[in-house]
Amino acid sequence: MFRGAVSRRMEYLISSGFICGVSAICFLFTRYIGPEVVAFILLLAVSLIAMFFDILPVLLAATLSAVIWDYFFLHPRFNLRVGNTETKIMLSMYFVIALVSAVLTYKIRQIEKIARQKEERLENIRLYNTLLNSLSHEFRTPLASIIAATDNLMTSPSLLSEEIRSSLIEEISIASFRLNRQVENLLNMSRLESGFLQIKKDWCNIKELVEAVLQRLEESLKNFRISIEIPDNFPLFKLDYGLMEQVFYNLIHNAIQYTPENSCITISSSYIESSLMIIVEDNGPGIPEIEIPKVFDKFYRLKNVSIGGTGLGLSIVKGFVEAHSGTIELNNREQGGARFKMNIKTERLYNPPDDITQS
Amino acid sequence: MTSPNPEILVIDDELQIRKLLQITLQSHDFSVILTNTSAEGLAAAANNNPDLILLDLGLPDENGHETLRKLREWSKVPLIILTVQSREEDIIRALDNGANDYLVKPFRTGELLARIRSALRGSEREENNPVIKFSEIELDLTNRTVKVNDELVQLTQTQYALLVLFVKNEGKVLTHQYILRQIWGEEFINQLQYLRVFVAQLRKRLEQNNSGVIYITTVSGVGYRFVCKPLEE
Numbered sequence: 001m002f003r004g005a006v007s008r009r010m011e012y013l014i015s016s017g018f019i020c021g022v023s024a025i026c027f028l029f030t031r032y033i034g035p036e037v038v039a040f041i042l043l044l045a046v047s048l049i050a051m052f053f054d055i056l057p058v059l060l061a062a063t064l065s066a067v068i069w070d071y072f073f074l075h076p077r078f079n080l081r082v083g084n085t086e087t088k089i090m091l092s093m094y095f096v097i098a099l100v101s102a103v104l105t106y107k108i109r110q111i112e113k114i115a116r117q118k119e120e121r122l123e124n125i126r127l128y129n130t131l132l133n134s135l136s137h138e139f140r141t142p143l144a145s146i147i148a149a150t151d152n153l154m155t156s157p158s159l160l161s162e163e164i165r166s167s168l169i170e171e172i173s174i175a176s177f178r179l180n181r182q183v184e185n186l187l188n189m190s191r192l193e194s195g196f197l198q199i200k201k202d203w204c205n206i207k208e209l210v211e212a213v214l215q216r217l218e219e220s221l222k223n224f225r226i227s228i229e230i231p232d233n234f235p236l237f238k239l240d241y242g243l244m245e246q247v248f249y250n251l252i253h254n255a256i257q258y259t260p261e262n263s264c265i266t267i268s269s270s271y272i273e274s275s276l277m278i279i280v281e282d283n284g285p286g287i288p289e290i291e292i293p294k295v296f297d298k299f300y301r302l303k304n305v306s307i308g309g310t311g312l313g314l315s316i317v318k319g320f321v322e323a324h325s326g327t328i329e330l331n332n333r334e335q336g337g338a339r340f341k342m343n344i345k346t347e348r349l350y351n352p353p354d355d356i357t358q359s
Numbered sequence: 360m361t362s363p364n365p366e367i368l369v370i371d372d373e374l375q376i377r378k379l380l381q382i383t384l385q386s387h388d389f390s391v392i393l394t395n396t397s398a399e400g401l402a403a404a405a406n407n408n409p410d411l412i413l414l415d416l417g418l419p420d421e422n423g424h425e426t427l428r429k430l431r432e433w434s435k436v437p438l439i440i441l442t443v444q445s446r447e448e449d450i451i452r453a454l455d456n457g458a459n460d461y462l463v464k465p466f467r468t469g470e471l472l473a474r475i476r477s478a479l480r481g482s483e484r485e486e487n488n489p490v491i492k493f494s495e496i497e498l499d500l501t502n503r504t505v506k507v508n509d510e511l512v513q514l515t516q517t518q519y520a521l522l523v524l525f526v527k528n529e530g531k532v533l534t535h536q537y538i539l540r541q542i543w544g545e546e547f548i549n550q551l552q553y554l555r556v557f558v559a560q561l562r563k564r565l566e567q568n569n570s571g572v573i574y575i576t577t578v579s580g581v582g583y584r585f586v587c588k589p590l591e592e
Contacts (some may be wrong), residue, residue: 132418157426176465180465200580202551203551203552204555205556205558205559207559208577209577210553211577212576212577212579215573215576232563236552236555236556241579241580242447244582245579246581
């Protein structure tokens with residue numbers, strides 16, 4: 001807030017400046033207001049300073065305001081001498097009140113700060129617990145199937161038919177891939193969270209990128225229809241290839257998981273002015289409207305869906321798109337299905353470099 | 360083939376990985392030497408003269424990059440990096456320092472075997488055959504012609520040079536910078552746009568009248584690999 005932005009030296013300067021300014025304004029109106037009213041105004045000024053600044057600049061303001069009040073406003077004016085006993089009492093009272101209000105305001109701020117930290121800590125613990133729950137579930141489930149399957153294979157080999165043996169082995173394989181995907185997600189998340197994500201943009205061919213991702217997902221895509229709507233002469237764009245690959249991978253993988261077999265997944269891209277637009281959509285059941293604002297949150301899982309996952313995939317997508325200073329939004333299509341729309345402002349290359357000769 | 364059982368040297372400090380590599384490789388008729396430090400590995404490479412080396416980057420006594428550098432001072436043996444680090448910089452560094460290929464753990468056994476075979480093949484194809492054939496592609500280096508499914512394909516000079524580079528390094532990852540340097544020259548090594556455009560053109564030419572085989576695969580953030588998958592897959 002105000003702190004942090006202002007250095008200690010600035011705090012001293014601003015607080016004494018503020019007191020001098022307020023005093024000067026009061027001085028202009030000495031004909032209309034008595035020294036008592038000025039005292040109240042100065043106290044108010046000290047309290048205001050106490051609301052924002054550290055204790056020492058505030059004490060300086062309190063002392064300075066007492067001296068100014070004495071010199072310019074208390075009779076006899078324009079010297080530091082104090083006249084009668086009454087004014088002496090008034091001056092000491094002023095000084096004490098100024099100090100007390102300064103210290104009190106400061107203390108209240110300290111307490112608020114502690115309460116805020118405590119709340120943040122609680123929030124962290126909550127997030128940590130969600131993480132732990134989701135992770136232990138996501139890691140232990142496949143581990144449980146691996147251990148159970150290997151135990152079966154090791155302890156009772158003679159009892160198992162060839163068919164059961166191969167299905168146990170298949171289980172181990174599926175579980176390992178699931179584990180591997182979760183580790184991948186976790187690593188990506190920590191790259192994002194660490195704040196050290198270095199984005200390395202270079203010229204990318206969107207179609208090539210999408211095709212590479214589809215190739216990686218070949219196995220899982222067997223029972224889905226894929227449609228790529230990217231023109232052949234689409235320009236190159238400056239993007240981080242690795243991050244965008246993960247974006248497409250997560251979005252398409254998501255579509256595979258949350259839509260029934262034989263659904264159609266469409267990937268299309270276009271550009272308007274300096275903005276690249278990419279859409280990944282499906283014709284599945286879509287996403288409940290009330291859950292849409294939450295799907296990009298870390299660890300958020302769709303309600304009433306029994307599909308495994310850490311709830312990290314889409315938050316990684318959002319993080320990586322935002323690392324490109326882009327935006328992503330999700331909505332349901334009128335004809336049914338989910339539509340992820342990304343907008344990334346980036347350089348593009350219209351004219352491909354010429355070949356030397358055309359043979 | 361030089362010998363019926365090519366010998367593979369494994370340098371990896373993880374016992375489980377060594378064990379599984381041994382089982383996998385032996386069951387596919389490779390003979391295997393296992394070592395678990397950089398020093399042991401280098402010694403074994405010098406003494407046994409293996410046909411191929413599998414090198415882990417995270418070794419206890421020395422960084423695998425160092426091992427690779429030392430090895431390349433005196434040996435051209437095909438070498439595949441095995442690593443848990445999927446950082447592009449690491450991979451590019453290893454490839455630039457003379458690794459033939461890399462695999463990020465966990466990897467599929469089929470993938471490992473394919474890479475080993477292609478690295479072994481690569482070291483044999485020194486004899487400069489003027490006509491190179493891959494399932495549907497036929498490249499005649501003397502007449503500078505390219506056929507896909509027996510049909511002549513017209514390529515521009517650059518497209519042709521790119522295809523020759525790919526074909527001569529079949530199965531091997533070529534980094535962006537390496538390709539740009541070979542085809543366009545030193546001052547173009549950071550002009551990735553050239554490569555992107557010409558790879559897209561070349562792919563279109565090669566894949567227009569074939570059965571959907573993908574020859575040039577993109578290696579994320581690193582480069583390209585020319586592969587020739589058997590058709591029966």
